[in-house]
Amino acid sequence: MAKFAALKYSNLKNEARMKAFLDKFDNKQDFLSLDNTKVKIKKIQIGREQYLPGNDELRSYLMTIPKLNATNIKLYNKAGGVLSFSKLAKVPEFGGQGAKKDGKISTGGRTTEVLSETGFCFYFALSVNGHMDDYNIEAWRQVKNTSDFQTLCAKFRGVKKVLSYQFNDVKDMDNYLSKMYSFLTMEGWDQVIRRQVKKFRSKYPKVGSSYLIARPSALKSEISPYTAYNNISASLKGYIGLSTKVGPDKWNPADFWIFSRKGLKMIEQWNVKSKRLASIKSEMYSSSYMNLVNRQLFKLYKSSDVFPVSLKKSGMTVKIVEVNTGNDEIEQTVEYDDVLLAETNQDVQIFYTLKTYENKKLVSAKKLFAKMKTFAGGFRLELFEKGRDAQARHGSIGVGLQNYIIYNTDDSGIKVLDDIRQDYRDDDGMEVIPNRGSSEWMGVNKYAKMGKDAEKLLPYVNSMMEKINGVDSKFKDSKFAGQGNYGMAIATKAGAGEVAVAVTKIINKHARDIVIENLHLAAGSGGIQVGASPQQMKARARYLGMKEDELILVDSMKEYDALLGAGFHLKIL
Numbered sequence: 001m002a003k004f005a006a007l008k009y010s011n012l013k014n015e016a017r018m019k020a021f022l023d024k025f026d027n028k029q030d031f032l033s034l035d036n037t038k039v040k041i042k043k044i045q046i047g048r049e050q051y052l053p054g055n056d057e058l059r060s061y062l063m064t065i066p067k068l069n070a071t072n073i074k075l076y077n078k079a080g081g082v083l084s085f086s087k088l089a090k091v092p093e094f095g096g097q098g099a100k101k102d103g104k105i106s107t108g109g110r111t112t113e114v115l116s117e118t119g120f121c122f123y124f125a126l127s128v129n130g131h132m133d134d135y136n137i138e139a140w141r142q143v144k145n146t147s148d149f150q151t152l153c154a155k156f157r158g159v160k161k162v163l164s165y166q167f168n169d170v171k172d173m174d175n176y177l178s179k180m181y182s183f184l185t186m187e188g189w190d191q192v193i194r195r196q197v198k199k200f201r202s203k204y205p206k207v208g209s210s211y212l213i214a215r216p217s218a219l220k221s222e223i224s225p226y227t228a229y230n231n232i233s234a235s236l237k238g239y240i241g242l243s244t245k246v247g248p249d250k251w252n253p254a255d256f257w258i259f260s261r262k263g264l265k266m267i268e269q270w271n272v273k274s275k276r277l278a279s280i281k282s283e284m285y286s287s288s289y290m291n292l293v294n295r296q297l298f299k300l301y302k303s304s305d306v307f308p309v310s311l312k313k314s315g316m317t318v319k320i321v322e323v324n325t326g327n328d329e330i331e332q333t334v335e336y337d338d339v340l341l342a343e344t345n346q347d348v349q350i351f352y353t354l355k356t357y358e359n360k361k362l363v364s365a366k367k368l369f370a371k372m373k374t375f376a377g378g379f380r381l382e383l384f385e386k387g388r389d390a391q392a393r394h395g396s397i398g399v400g401l402q403n404y405i406i407y408n409t410d411d412s413g414i415k416v417l418d419d420i421r422q423d424y425r426d427d428d429g430m431e432v433i434p435n436r437g438s439s440e441w442m443g444v445n446k447y448a449k450m451g452k453d454a455e456k457l458l459p460y461v462n463s464m465m466e467k468i469n470g471v472d473s474k475f476k477d478s479k480f481a482g483q484g485n486y487g488m489a490i491a492t493k494a495g496a497g498e499v500a501v502a503v504t505k506i507i508n509k510h511a512r513d514i515v516i517e518n519l520h521l522a523a524g525s526g527g528i529q530v531g532a533s534p535q536q537m538k539a540r541a542r543y544l545g546m547k548e549d550e551l552i553l554v555d556s557m558k559e560y561d562a563l564l565g566a567g568f569h570l571k572i573l
Helices: 009-013 015-026 056-064 109-128 137-142 146-153 170-185 189-203 227-240 261-277 283-302 399-409 412-421 451-469 486-504 509-523 534-543
Strands: 041-046 049-051 073-077 212-214 256-259 306-311 320-323 330-340 349-358 361-372 381-385 392-397 528-530 561-564 569-572
Touching: 009 015, 015 041, 015 056, 041 056, 109 146, 109 170, 109 189, 109 212, 109 256, 109 306, 137 146, 137 170, 146 170, 170 189, 189 320, 189 569, 227 261, 227 283, 256 261, 261 283, 261 306, 283 306, 330 486, 330 509, 330 534, 349 486, 349 509, 349 534, 361 486, 361 509, 381 509, 392 399, 392 509, 399 412, 399 486, 399 509, 399 528, 412 451, 412 486, 412 509, 451 486, 486 509, 509 528, 509 534
Parallel strands: 306 569
Antiparallel strands: 041 049, 041 073, 212 256, 256 306, 320 569, 330 349, 349 361, 361 381, 381 392, 528 561
16 A cells, blocks of 8 residues: 555645545544544634534635644544644545555546546447447556557447547546546446446437547537537626636536537537627627527437436436426426524525426425635635535536626615615725625625725624624624734625625515526526526426416516526436
């Protein structure tokens, strides 16, 4: 076994590593010590406060105070003794090198993403060419990079042809293919992918050896399904007023695409046309063209020419569902539950229930929350699933989309926020607060540039705290003093408070639910829309047992507009 280095707290300043550390702690999993024994962390102490697993405040605190150091933090083992960071091993998920004793690799995130998707592509190519019985998993012991992978594929007639585009995915395959053997064997993905490919082939028997399969990153722009979107996204960016383009995955989250030659030719035509018309900078063009592409994409799926596929790990039973068909068997609604604008951290958490209906029957009700990140995370609103998998991530959206979706769906909560702001706009140094009625109502990006002057925002922050939590609720700003980011902590909490008020103080319950649902859709690649769609209204009438005329929203509910319709895709789950 490779010997790991000692863990340092500074290793966890990286957001992904801190998240991995806290996930282990919250789920009461074992940590590896330097002497190769397993150890559990019972509690974590910061200053005088102690936190047990599952405490959201601890997670917010550690992930939003980058200048904390190890002297401020104590780890306690099961026996109650103090456990220093330096006694723990710097395993791969914390930035270390080497393998675990049992031969497993550190998976999750990017590693699992690349290996599962590439693995599916390979097994699919084997299956359509009739080589599954000829294949021995031990062959992966010799595969370390793309070149080795091509050598492996060449052993099976027809496989290289099916994967001819996937071989362009050099960067990702060179970085991760050396882990494929362990991933398939020790992590159990061999059987998972076999079942998934078998299910796909049984559902779509017309798909054979003449088809091509590849991850999006392997496709050149001329044949990429995302090129058309990228060519017109600038006009959408300008219309909304975003600082950056909306990522193409917000249109279609497919992990890989399966094409016939006809399908590829049609996609090439989309791209040529979109390039020719890219100079037309209007929202109307953006939405109408993408709607056209969406319709054509679904037609190509129905004719068995194009299959965009989103891949999730599945169990013994594999299911394939159609998403964004315009008449989905699966419908989802969002219902607001609660808001947490805590006194002791910088964020806001909006809790809601995502209900999924299949053939008009409720099949699941998941608890999620939306959390605003700090300056380091660009104040993005990130969605997480609660419960046993407390930190299952469901996507995120930046300030621009948050601002646009809330304002253009229902601004009654923003009007409440404006009333709070009125008491502070004329104060010295508070000109930075957005004007009443402004469509650019979120001020957090401006607050973040105030430096020490952001301390002037504290009374404003406390007014929002009281609006959400009741009289005498105050932001415990002293907790952040001396950390080197006192002003930024207040600026961030001001942004969090604005989102809390703007969303939770929406007058009409159904309008509030739809605002959160629109944020959820945008973050989770379900399309960008504002207002209440006919589908949203029908779903509420159907599942709440109410007539549509009983669901007439208040006057502040804005007109429905599908700015970026989500693209059709299949989901394997």
